[in-house]
Amino acid sequence: MPRTNSISDLTATVTANREVARGFWKMSLAAPGVKFKPGQFFQLRIHGDSTQPLLRRPFAPSEVSENGFSFIYAVVGAGTAAMTRLSKGAETGVLAPLGNGYNLPRKGRVLLVGGGCGTPSLRFTGEVLAARGLEVYSIIGARTACTLLEVEALKKISTLCAVATDDGSAGLHGHAVQAAEVMLEEIGLKPKPVILACGPEPMLKGLAKLAAEKKLSCQVSLEERMACGFGACMGCAVAVKADNEDGFIYKRVCADGPVFEATALAWS
């Protein structure tokens, strides 16, 4: 498997780090020269000189520039809690770019579907696609109105942008998959939009089903617990359909993914 871009292990300086929605923080890092393709991710070493937390944490960029990048993270455990305490000027370790990224269509229409902390990385993806002249549609799902992420940015680049919340406090009262179904009704299937999605597994699974029904191509970005993030440990297994006795083999989310064709996965 040839590497399209080689991985760098560098020190990045925090330029901003603040809460942007309830329980979600945005961190900006100065890291000149790091190039991401949409759908790729990085591994962050929170404290360079400590073994606690030990492993790096995987995140995907929401904005990328010449001099660095930003990402939005949900504060869910010890590692992300420690991240909120990094202030401007702090140094962190970044291993990037990692993973395959989306196989981006060259023209036509794209439907982005983001759920929870999966949405921010689709902002970067959407901006790249819009800049290349593709027609972007987007769905943003969240638990509740105040945890909706990147709404303004996605609205700006989308022909249509819809929101869904579990509690009905904004947009459609329901899940991102239902919102996607509504959107597809509205925009039709000619020409067929390609679905690119990032979010919780039930959402991706629901989208895979919807895409199969409508015969649409659908790529999903997965999450799995990782140790290395660059293909060495076999820690991040996902079941992919295979022509063998079991009907599947395990592939590495970090190196063979994180983006997979929805039809290739042996969904549990």
Next chain:
Amino acid sequence: MNNLQTAIGDVTLANPILTASGTYGSGREYENFVDLKKLGGIVTKSVTLKPTRGNPPPRVVETPSGMLNAIGLQNEGLEYFLKELLPPLQKKAARVIVNIAGKTENDYVALAEGLSDSGIDALEVNISCPNVKEGGMAFGVCENASSALVKKLRKATRLPLWVKLSPNVTDIRVVAQAVEQAGADALVVANTFLGIAIDIEKRRPILGNVTGGLSGPAVHPLALRLVWQVAGAVKIPLIGVGGVAGIREVIAFLLAGASAVEVGTMNFVEPDLTGRLVDELSDWLKSHKTSVSDLIGALEIAPPRG
């Protein structure tokens, strides 16, 4: 002799820094970060006779200053290894040590035979994987089974046999001595420590395999104690493995009686670590006017009796 040089039986190593099986793939993933030739040698991921699917996810979980893994020896099998993975590694590494794992004695023998003419420098025999139902640790926790296996392997191949022991035993010296008498050339001390992590909200184990092997800085004192104990019980060279994060752990392993060390989990966090360790060790030896060979077993207390 250069002050970094060391020897594991007949295998000389330019320096004592090796990679730990299962943490370095077949080297390829680290080429961005380390000049593989600079290391004493590369120990490969365990190779099994047939492709092995591995355990269901989650397979890794972080623990205080360490991690549990239950990969389940996922690999593509011997044939693929010989054809696709070994040749490029042999071009890029100073020494290649292939780690083998089997379900039965016959598996191990077939692996040893299959690798005998491949030009590798040594076999590392994994009798200590805690994450598979058959074979693996079942051999390593029983001195009779390990001894019988090593005797068979000794007959099957002329390759140096480095036997990787399990720490999950009452007295590691018993297995160490049995394996030495059976003809092992070196002992690798040790594999991961059996552990478990529980999601208290879901009341379920976190790992798909329920239990896993503990590694990383947290296990270093445990591995160091094992090396020191085994050093007092056998004459063959030892390779220390467990929790190496810097040259402090490397030197401690040497002092406790190891002739080389393997670096595992910390490669995930600092992929350039092994290369840096070679330089830092060299500097330390110079500043202390000493050598690797002078450090081996130089801990200044009497070894334990009994």
